[in-house]
Amino acid sequence: MFKKICLLIVVVGMFSCNQVPNTEKTEAEVAPEPFKYWAWMGSSADRADSLYIDQFEQLKAGGIDAVLINTNTDTTLLSRLTPMALDAGLEVHAWIMAMNRPGDTVALKHPEWYAVSREGKSCFDTRPYVDYYQWMCPTRAESREHVLSLTEDLAKVDGITSVHLDYIRYSDIFLPIGLLPKYDLVQEEELPEFDFCYCEVCVSAFEKEHHKSPLVLKDPALDLEWKQFRLNRIKSVVDEAYERVHAQGKILTAAVFPYPEMADHMVRQRWDKWKIDAVLPMVYHNFYNEEIDWIGYATGQGVKDLETKNTQLHTGLFIPSLSPEELRMAVLEAKDHGAKGVALFDAGALKPAHLEVISELKRSEQE
Ligand SMILES: [Zn+2]
Numbered sequence: 001m002f003k004k005i006c007l008l009i010v011v012v013g014m015f016s017c018n019q020v021p022n023t024e025k026t027e028a029e030v031a032p033e034p035f036k037y038w039a040w041m042g043s044s045a046d047r048a049d050s051l052y053i054d055q056f057e058q059l060k061a062g063g064i065d066a067v068l069i070n071t072n073t074d075t076t077l078l079s080r081l082t083p084m085a086l087d088a089g090l091e092v093h094a095w096i097m098a099m100n101r102p103g104d105t106v107a108l109k110h111p112e113w114y115a116v117s118r119e120g121k122s123c124f125d126t127r128p129y130v131d132y133y134q135w136m137c138p139t140r141a142e143s144r145e146h147v148l149s150l151t152e153d154l155a156k157v158d159g160i161t162s163v164h165l166d167y168i169r170y171s172d173i174f175l176p177i178g179l180l181p182k183y184d185l186v187q188e189e190e191l192p193e194f195d196f197c198y199c200e201v202c203v204s205a206f207e208k209e210h211h212k213s214p215l216v217l218k219d220p221a222l223d224l225e226w227k228q229f230r231l232n233r234i235k236s237v238v239d240e241a242y243e244r245v246h247a248q249g250k251i252l253t254a255a256v257f258p259y260p261e262m263a264d265h266m267v268r269q270r271w272d273k274w275k276i277d278a279v280l281p282m283v284y285h286n287f288y289n290e291e292i293d294w295i296g297y298a299t300g301q302g303v304k305d306l307e308t309k310n311t312q313l314h315t316g317l318f319i320p321s322l323s324p325e326e327l328r329m330a331v332l333e334a335k336d337h338g339a340k341g342v343a344l345f346d347a348g349a350l351k352p353a354h355l356e357v358i359s360e361l362k363r364s365e366q367e
Pocket of ligand 1: 115116137138139140197198199200201202203
């Protein structure tokens with residue numbers, strides 16, 4: 001019964017939106033884009049074409065419209081996979097781990113490119129939380145250029161729709177509350193070992209602008225210029241990536257934290273200020289010990305914050321924590337709060353029963 005009511009509300013909602021008279025736009029312009037289903041997926045050069053073809057066909061048959069493929073910036077692999085995904089009828093997005101670049105063989109030759117903590121330790125050899133946290137400094141010209149040129153190379157691959165920035169932020173100053181027990185951590189304030197970037201380039205750029213050093217601030221968490229400086233450093237990378245990707249005829253998308261204020265607080269990421277075509281906030285309720293309705297809350301907050309921008313929002317959902325029935329509820333929460341689609345993490349976690357729910361939802365949208 002509950003399902004039916006939800007579906008009815010959505011259908012009625014869409015219908016009434018279409019009925020609003022708009023004399024200034026043509027019918028084609030007001031026709032809403034269909035709600036979109038994306039899936040993030042990893043890849044490996046060793047895996048056979050036939051396995052990819054099967055996977056792409058299964059995803060398409062299950063209602064997925066777009067895949068975000070992580071090839072570890074391997075453009076040869078991306079060029080091999082893209083035509084197969086396109087043949088299956090999927091849109092392709094080139095997923096890059098942007099500021100966090102684990103095992104990057106070029107970057108590893110330049111220890112000075114890595115972000116430095118308030119303790120003075122570099123991510124080059126002292127990694128916060130996990131060994132794969134190997135963050136680049138967003139200010140130093142060479143590390144910034146490295147990330148941007150990798151982004152540009154991906155944008156040159158024929159057939160892709162967007163370059164999709166992931167880890168486009170600083171390392172977590174606060175971990176999601178649901179993950180703290182796993183790391184046996186208590187985080188009630190900004191701890192120096194998780195606070196970045198205090199490298200010489202960041203410190204001197206900030207000093208030049210504000211005539212004070214972040215190294216001598218009594219409580220850096222309370223200094224708003226220092227916070228804003230770092231938000232701006234990430235914004236600057238995104239805005240430049242936007243120009244370079246658009247120059248290749250592609251668009252820019254990103255995986256981001258649940259909503260702007262939360263992203264700002266946890267990872268110094270203020271995505272409602274960015275020049276970007278679409279954001280896919282990772283609204284992973286279980287990471288924050290929240291319930292399914294929080295997916296609607298976080299989606300609605302982000303949608304409101306983007307009201308005056310040309311940035312679409314598609315809600316990211318964490319499939320391992322969603323039963324097929326919960327997935328249905330989560331999709332409806334996202335849709336009811338203004339998302340243009342949902343992105344599912346990840347393709348490998350999608351069970352046939354999840355895909356059945358998506359196919360069913362799509363059928364009901366088309367009725
Ligand atoms: Zn730095």
